[in-house]
Amino acid sequence: MIYTCIIHDREVSDPPSDLQTTVVSSRNITIKWNRPVNTYSEENYGYVIQLKNDSECVKEAVYRCSNCLGTFQPLELKGMCSSVVRDTFSKTKSELDDLQTYQFLNLQPDTAYTINVAAVTNLGRGNAATIVQTTYEEAPQSPPYNVEVSDIRTTSFRVSWRMDEPRPGQTNFTITVFADKPAATKEFSTKGFATRSYIVQGLEEYWGYSVTVTAVTSVGAKTSDATLQYRTLPAAPGKVSNFEITDAPGGNYTNMQISWNAPAILQRNGVIKDYSLIFSSSKNIPEKKILAHTFVEFHIYTATVDVIPGEIYSVEVYATNEQDLKGASTTKFVQAPTAEKSRTGSDCDGAKNSIIIGVVLGALLLIVSTYAGYATLVIRRYKTKQEVPESSKTRTKQRRGPIYGNETFMIGETEEIDSSDPAAVRHSETEYTRLDENTKDDKGTYDIIQAM
Structure with a gap:
């Protein structure tokens, strides 16, 4: 008689069934599952529950049967985490047959975790059921602090700050730069919880600013205290304002009067020391006058210069600040008037006036003549009426x-x-x-x- 022996391959347990999350928050995840459909073993010795972040073990829990015929040691299983992150719990055989739950605590907000659950039998650790769950975002733990300003330039500076861990979620930072009036307050944004500094640009030269930093997530925002006031560095002044030239002031054709105001307040770019006035023509050497800056608001600077009537002059004005930086210049070209031109203009005006007067007088004479002719006709008509009856009978x-x-x-x-x-x-x-x-x-x- 020939006997045939059939040897079946040994199989590990099926994955646990119905693995799912039941409660999720920014810091905790609770899961549940049922026993595998097939364990391919007389007894279920327990479960291994693992939570990983980017393949790194964050937490591990082991359920061990306390009254089964067989048992296991975690060190004997493959793919286990470090004992530092492991918790071990004892459960009876009947408890392991019921619905199972576990809660992971003290997790990181807005973090994706991979959760694996596998049954353990006499054949070892079975196939795992796997799900991925992301914790929720939360508001920042605290506002940014230690806000500082450094690397100050004429129109920019660097803002830096610190933040408390953990990362609360998708975090943006808003840097608000408060300016003295009349300059405008500006806001700048940057992304990423790991960001700790930002360079703000487009500021006014030599202007006072204070700064706050706000951390923002989808759940809430927290803002730092305002810093002390910082001032950007000075730069060359802008153009003077209200630059005007008056020809022949008081009827004096050998003078020109030049006037201007300080640059607009946001164009001064520092502390102005003085103003330079340069004027010249093709027949003389350029002359320069310097007028000291005064701190009276809306003060008008005025200078009177000698000119030759009829000559064309170039007039330039610019400001200089305490750093001896020359400002943007304003230049005009003007022809000094002559007395002859003015008289010629008056004669032309007199001729025009004479023509107008002649036309008016002619119109008046025409009206008077017409009226006199009409009056004469009426008188003659009246006299004729009186004489006709007598003459028609006798002559x-x-x-x-x-x-x-x-x-x-x-x-x-x-x-x-x-x-x-x-x-x-x-x-x-x-x-x-x-x-x-x-x-x-x-x-x-x-x-x-x-x-x-």
Whole structure:
């Protein structure tokens, strides 16, 4: 008889089932799981629970059966963590068959952890169930402190600070730079909890600033105390303001008056010591005058210089600060006026005025003449009305032809009409019959025409 012996490969336990997290906070994670579907062993000796961060063991827990026939020693298992991070707990066989839980404490906020759970049998440590869980963010533990300003330049400086661990989450820092008025307060941002300094730029020259630093996460923010005030370094001054040139002040054509104000307050860039005025023409050597700076606000600086009438002059003004830094210059070119030009201008103005007066007087004379002609016509008309009734009865009419000709009248013709001859009267009424009915009734109008 031939016997056949079948040898089965020894298998380790299946992974625990239903592994999941139940409670998560910024510092703790609680998990639960059930026994494996198959352990391939008569007894489940217990569990190994591990929590890792980037493959580094952070915490390990071991559940050991206290009343099983067999047992195990953690040192005998492969892939175990250091005993420094290990806790060991005893459980009965029935307890190991129930739903299992474990809580990891004192973790780091906003950190991803890998959690492995495996059953242990007489064949060793079984296959592991694995999940990944990230703890929640939290507000910073404390505000930034030891805020300092260093490496001060004309328009920048470095701000540094310290922060307490642990990292509370995705952390941003806001650096607020408070400026004296009228300069603007500015904010700068940088990312990363590990950041401990930042260079702020774009500041005003020789200006006072204080600083705060705010740590910000999605949960909250905390702000440091303000630093003492720091001042940026001085720089060359900007241009003077309200630069003006007055020609021939007081009618003196051999003088020019030059005036200006200090640069705008944010353009002074330091303490101004004095102002330089340089003026010249093609016919003389450049001259320079220096005016001391005064601290009176809105003070106007004025200088009077000698000029040659008609010459073109270059005028330059700039400020100098206590560090002897020359400021930006303002330059103008101007021609000194002459008395002749001014008189010529006056004569032209007088001629223009004379033309205007002549036009006005001509218009007035035209109006007066028109009015006088109209008045004369009215008077003649009135006198004619008074004389016509008497002369028409007693005298022979003599009329003179009009000074114009048409189909009835001839230019320059003169004739006598006998009023006793009706035919003659009818033929001579051509001129009268051409008038409209209203004008015929007005005998004075006809007489006026006869008198022309």
